[in-house]
Amino acid sequence: MKQTDQELEDIQNQYYEKHSTRIKLDGTLKIKRDIALKDLSFISRMNVKNLYISRCVNISFESMPSQSCEELMVNYCQLKSLNGISQFNKVKYLNLSHDKIRDLSPLRNMNFLDTLSVQYNEVITLQPLSNLFNLKNLYVSCNQITNLYPIRNLTQLVCLFASQNKITDLNGIQQLKKLKELHLQDNMITDISPLSECCSLTQLYLQRNQITDISPLQNSKLIHLSVEENYVTSFQAWNKLERTFKIGNQKVPNLLQVIISKRMKSIFTTRLHLESIKQKRQFLSNLYSSSLHKTISEMNNLTIDQLNLSNSLLLAFGTAEQASQ
Numbered sequence: 001m002k003q004t005d006q007e008l009e010d011i012q013n014q015y016y017e018k019h020s021t022r023i024k025l026d027g028t029l030k031i032k033r034d035i036a037l038k039d040l041s042f043i044s045r046m047n048v049k050n051l052y053i054s055r056c057v058n059i060s061f062e063s064m065p066s067q068s069c070e071e072l073m074v075n076y077c078q079l080k081s082l083n084g085i086s087q088f089n090k091v092k093y094l095n096l097s098h099d100k101i102r103d104l105s106p107l108r109n110m111n112f113l114d115t116l117s118v119q120y121n122e123v124i125t126l127q128p129l130s131n132l133f134n135l136k137n138l139y140v141s142c143n144q145i146t147n148l149y150p151i152r153n154l155t156q157l158v159c160l161f162a163s164q165n166k167i168t169d170l171n172g173i174q175q176l177k178k179l180k181e182l183h184l185q186d187n188m189i190t191d192i193s194p195l196s197e198c199c200s201l202t203q204l205y206l207q208r209n210q211i212t213d214i215s216p217l218q219n220s221k222l223i224h225l226s227v228e229e230n231y232v233t234s235f236q237a238w239n240k241l242e243r244t245f246k247i248g249n250q251k252v253p254n255l256l257q258v259i260i261s262k263r264m265k266s267i268f269t270t271r272l273h274l275e276s277i278k279q280k281r282q283f284l285s286n287l288y289s290s291s292l293h294k295t296i297s298e299m300n301n302l303t304i305d306q307l308n309l310s311n312s313l314l315l316a317f318g319t320a321e322q323a324s325q
Contacts, residue, residue: 053077061085074099082106096121097139104128118143119161126150141165141183148173163187163205170194184209185226192216205231 001151050071053059059077062084071093079099088094091113097119104118108128116132117139126140127150137159138151145165151157152172160176163185170189173179174197181203182195189209193203202223203273206214211230 061087064088086110107132115139127156138162147171152176174198196220 001284002302014235015323049068051064051069052071052073053075054073055076057078059074059079061082064084064087068090069088070090072088072091072157073095075095079096079101082096082101082103083106086109089110090112091110092114093112094107094110094115095117097117099121101118101121102123104123104126105128107113107116108131109135111134113132113135115137116129116135119139120142123140123145124144126145126148129135129138130150130153132154134156135154136156138154138157139161141161141163143165145162145167146162147167147169148162149169149172152175155178157176157179157180159185160179165187167187167189170184170192172192173182173192176198178200179198180200182198182201182206185205185207187209189206192206192211192214193216195204196219199221201220203227204217204220204222204224207226207228207230209230211227211232213234214225214227214232215234219226259278
């Protein structure tokens with residue numbers, strides 16, 4: 001039986017709704033799934049403030065009307081070129097993560113940007129962002145960036161995610177006086193002295209770098225510090241940290257210098273390397289001594305995992321303790 005034009009139209013609409021989602025609520029348009037989008041001029045008839053495009057191919061910013069758009073998200077679209085994106089001169093939130101972008105130059109004049117995410121791309125330099133003075137939140141994790149110097153003048157930055165890059169040099173970051181949260185995991189950082197001047201930092205994540213000295217942070221306002229899997233050996237200056245301190249997979253001969261801090265709320269440490277039986281015995285003895293009992297009991301969490309103490313060592317420790325009583 002031959003289908004009517006209306007029935008064919010209904011089938012086409014059902015297919016479209018299945019493979020793409022268009023939701024217009026309070027000026028929001030969402031387009032999802034595997035669609036080739038060469039022309040988005042149809043959006044010009046809508047007052048779209050929030051445009052979200054995901055898992056589409058052949059995206060072209062030049063065909064997108066941009067007069068009213070304040071939030072733009074283009075993710076998982078195999079996007080390589082940002083040509084034409086500068087016409088979105090009112091966008092405050094821009095998310096271009098999980099694409100194949102290398103060159104950020106087309107963003108250089110997008111001065112209204114408050115939040116920018118280009119995570120999981122192929123970006124090598126942040127130089128094109130050097131004049132985006134209104135940026136408060138910047139997400140550049142999982143790229144090929146080697147330093148943060150180009151963003152030294154973005155003094156409104158409050159939050160910076162730059163983990164899983166190739167960063168070796170933190171020079172310039174000391175000018176970011178309003179920075180509160182900083183993620184630098186999985187880089188190649190050795191010197192963190194520029195962070196000593198980041199006077200507003202409260203959360204700092206430095207896991208899996210090549211750091212040996214964290215003393216530049218001793219006068220900071222940090223509430224949370226993570227330095228797991230580095231080469232730090234001294235924590236003597238760390239009696240000011242108020243809440244959470246994560247240290248793991250490194251040699252810590254003076255962990256008690258951290259624990260004694262009466263303002264410390266939580267310590268999480270895994271895979272501790274105590275270098276000798278004597279050191280391990282002394283560690284346990286001091287840890288549970290009456291002089292530290294009050295300090296430890298006031299803490300919310302003290303997690304010590306994989307200390308690698310043998311049963312014979314524990315037995316010897318217990319015997320020694322009994323003999324001393």
